[in-house]
Each structure stands twice: as structure tokens, then as C-alpha cells.
Amino acid sequence: MNTLAVKVVKKTREADDIVSFEFASADGRPLPPFSAGSHIDVHVGQGLVRQYSLCNDPQDTHRYQIAVLKDPRSRGGSVAVHDTIAEGDVVQIGAPRNHFPLVPAGHYLLLAGGIGVTPILCMAERLARTGAAFDMHYCTRAPERTAFVARIAGSSFADRVRFHFDSEEGGRIDLQAVLDAAPPDTHVYVCGPGGFIDFVTAMARARGWPDERVHFEYFGAAPADTSGDRAFEVKIASSGAVYTIPADQPVTLALQRHGIDIMVSCEQGVCGTCVTRVLEGEPEHRDVYLTDEEKAANDQFTPCCSRARSACLVLDL
Numbered sequence: 648m649n650t651l652a653v654k655v656v657k658k659t660r661e662a663d664d665i666v667s668f669e670f671a672s673a674d675g676r677p678l679p680p681f682s683a684g685s686h687i688d689v690h691v692g693q694g695l696v697r698q699y700s701l702c703n704d705p706q707d708t709h710r711y712q713i714a715v716l717k718d719p720r721s722r723g724g725s726v727a728v729h730d731t732i733a734e735g736d737v738v739q740i741g742a743p744r745n746h747f748p749l750v751p752a753g754h755y756l757l758l759a760g761g762i763g764v765t766p767i768l769c770m771a772e773r774l775a776r777t778g779a780a781f782d783m784h785y786c787t788r789a790p791e792r793t794a795f796v797a798r799i800a801g802s803s804f805a806d807r808v809r810f811h812f813d814s815e816e817g818g819r820i821d822l823q824a825v826l827d828a829a830p831p832d833t834h835v836y837v838c839g840p841g842g843f844i845d846f847v848t849a850m851a852r853a854r855g856w857p858d859e860r861v862h863f864e865y866f867g868a869a870p871a872d873t874s875g876d877r878a879f880e881v882k883i884a885s886s887g888a889v890y891t892i893p894a895d896q897p898v899t900l901a902l903q904r905h906g907i908d909i910m911v912s913c914e915q916g917v918c919g920t921c922v923t924r925v926l927e928g929e930p931e932h933r934d935v936y937l938t939d940e941e942k943a944a945n946d947q948f949t950p951c952c953s954r955a956r957s958a959c960l961v962l963d964l
């Protein structure tokens with residue numbers, strides 16, 4: 648996968664456990680353009696690659712900005728980013744990709760939960776710049792855990808943003824009222840922890856919003872329902888060897904135990920590093936990397952998280 652060398656020109660503490668990083672190209676040339684909702688892969692070191700949404704104005708050509716919540720319960724990426732990446736460092740990143748693009752709409756309702764503010768803020772910048780109608784609600788646990796408060800307060804769209812703090816009496820968002828008050832041609836964009844996204848999407852559905860007007864992005868693929876997972880077989884085309892993939896193991900791990908290494912980085916269906924060709928059988932796609940068309944073709948899959956609908960998959964390995 649192609650990477651780009653960028654220099655860390657600024658590292659800023661934005662709130663408790665949240666720092667932002669500003670990257671500029673290491674050779675001074677403009678960076679590849681991006682659209683609101685895009686994310687980049689950041690090579691954190693020691694083989695770790697993590698995805699972070701860009702949160703600066705997409706108009707910027709000379710810099711990318713990300714913000715990272717330090718989460719000691721995560722798989723190590725956010726802690727490594729906080730602790731090891733410093734101003735002046737050169738890091739490798741992937742070019743921006745967008746799985747969460749803005750679609751044309753009469754009105755936009757932007758809902759951010761915690762660190763999910765990053766793509767939402769980028770969208771607000773874009774919508775404000777293009778004169779689109781939008782409202783933004785930003786929900787966090789407490790003011791001290793809320794990034795970009797001063798930036799929002801000083802922006803041209805400050806009057807369209809409402810903050811909601813769990814720590815304050817009556818501070819929680821009245822989501823039903825917010826959804827019900829939205830103009831009829833509104834599209835909702837929501838990003839945040841899984842529970843926040845599930846809360847919004849379930850409420851929107853209950854209030855009669857069609858799915859095509861509710862857009863969301865999980866950090867990583869949505870947690871899959873693994874309760875019905877069963878074992879299946881994988882056949883290696885080059886050797887003819889057949890291995891059983893247990894119900895509770897990803898394909899990559901099960902094959903690794905037999906000495907077959909598939910390169911991985913995110914291990915959650917986001918980055919595409921592990922994409923493997925499928926010669927026979929039907930995968931059960933659980934990633935957010937492949938497009939719907941690519942998934943429908945069933946000739947490739949992401950073995951770090953996806954499984955099989957058929958009893959056997961023949962892999963081009």
C-alpha cells in the first residue's frame with residue numbers, strides 16, 4: 648500500500664486525553680486533496696496502522712489535522728500515538744479515503760459523540776463554506792473532555808452548534824426532539840462511539856427516518872454479531888491444503904497458526920491491507936473497506952474480520 652511521508656508540525660493538547668496532530672508533507676509539496684468525512688491511515692510504528700478522520704477544512708492543501716483520544720482499553724494504537732509521536736517526527740500515512748461522504752441534501756443534521764467530532768467538524772467547515780443549511784450537536788461526557796471548543800466558538804458556524812455534556816444536570820441531548828424538529832429533507836450524519844451511533848440510528852428508525860437519510864461511521868467496522876458464527880474450511884489454492892477456521896478465530900489468525908501469514912494492520916476491516924482473492928466459495932463480508940459492488944462480486948474478502956457463508960473458501964494464496 649502506498650504511503651506518504653509527512654512531518655508532524657504541531658501536536659496540541661485539545662482536552663483531557665485528546666491531542667491533535669498537524670501534518671505537512673515532508674518535502675513541502677501540497678498534500679493530496681480530501682473531501683469532508685475522509686480518513687487517513689497513520690503508521691504508528693511496530694507494524695501498527697490506525698485510521699483517523701481528518702478534522703481540518705478540506706480546503707487546506709498544505710496540512711492534515713487529526714485528533715486522537717487516548718484509550719488505554721484499545722489495542723495500543725491510540726496510546727502509541729499519544730506517547731511516541733512528537734513534533735518534528737516524520738511519519739508514514741496513507742492518502743485520504745472517504746467512506747463517509749456528504750451527499751446533496753436540503754439540510755444537514757451533524758451529530759458528534761466525543762472524539763467522533765473529528766469528521767463532523769470537517770463536515771461543518773465544508774458546509775459552512777458552501778453556504779449549506781446545517782445544525783450540529785456535540786455530545787461529550789464533560790467540558791474538560793471536549794476537544795475544539797475554542798475553535799468552534801471562533802468559527803463562522805458557532806451559532807449552529809449546540810454542546811451537550813453528560814456531566815451537567817439535564818445536559819443530555821433530547822435526540823427525539825432534535826430529530827423531530829429537523830426539516831423534511833434533512834440528512835443525518837453521526838460519528839462517535841458505537842453506543843452513540845446505535846442510539847442515534849435506532850431513534851431515527853423509530854421516528855420514521857429512512858435509512859438512506861441516516862449516515863454513520865464507526866471507528867473500525869461496526870461490531871458484528873458473532874453469536875451465530877460457525878467453523879468453516881479454507882483451502883489454499885497453491886498447495887491444496889485445507890484448514891478449519893474455528894468459530895471464534897479470524898481467518899488470519901487460524902492460518903497463521905499453520906504457518907500461513909497474511910499481512911494485516913487494522914485487523915478490523917478498515918484498511919484493506921489483508922484483502923485476499925477468493926477463487927471459490929462465498930465470503931460473508933464484515934469490513935467497511937470494500938465497496939458494495941466489490942463485496943457483491945465475492946472474488947475478494949478481508950480475512951482479518953470477514954468469514955464465509957459457504958462451507959469452504961478457496962483462497963488465492
Ligand code: FES
Pocket residue numbers: 910911912913914915916917918919920921922934936949950951952
Ligand atoms: S487488516 Fe485492515 S482490513 Fe484487514
